[in-house]
Amino acid sequence: MEHTETEAPPREPNTIYVGKKPTMNYVLACLTQMNNGSNTVTVKARGRAISRAVDVAQVLAKRFATDLKVQSISINTEQVKSATTGGMSNVSSIEIKLSR
Numbered sequence: 001m002e003h004t005e006t007e008a009p010p011r012e013p014n015t016i017y018v019g020k021k022p023t024m025n026y027v028l029a030c031l032t033q034m035n036n037g038s039n040t041v042t043v044k045a046r047g048r049a050i051s052r053a054v055d056v057a058q059v060l061a062k063r064f065a066t067d068l069k070v071q072s073i074s075i076n077t078e079q080v081k082s083a084t085t086g087g088m089s090n091v092s093s094i095e096i097k098l099s100r
Contacts, residue, residue: 014038018045018053026056030098031064040071040099046078050094057096071097 011017016029026043033041045053061068074095082089 012042014040015042015044016056018043018049018056020049023052023055023059026052027059027064030056030060034065034068034100040097043096043098044093046093047091050092053094053096057098060098065098065100067100068098069100071099073097 014033016026016033018026030041030043043053043056057070061070072095076093076095077090078093079088080091081087
């Protein structure tokens with residue numbers, strides 16, 4: 001049985017996906033995750049939201065949860081189907097793992 005449509009991978013519970021909202025919304029989401037007993041949180045973003053994801057990680061580590069350390073940072077390029085042209089385009093992505 002072939003599956004032609006690609007399904008989105010399931011979202012991990014300790015992952016915060018950064019988009020267009022203000023930086024502090026994502027900082028609060030990360031703090032909530034940490035206060036609920038999680039020792040690690042992952043901040044992910046693509047495209048123009050990458051700079052906001054870096055801001056989230058820095059505000060968390062420097063201001064709110066000073067015991068947090070950046071465990072790893074991984075960058076990648078993902079191919080995404082363009083909504084306007086229908087072709088494939090490359091989009092940069094970042095994943096920042098923070099832990100206590």
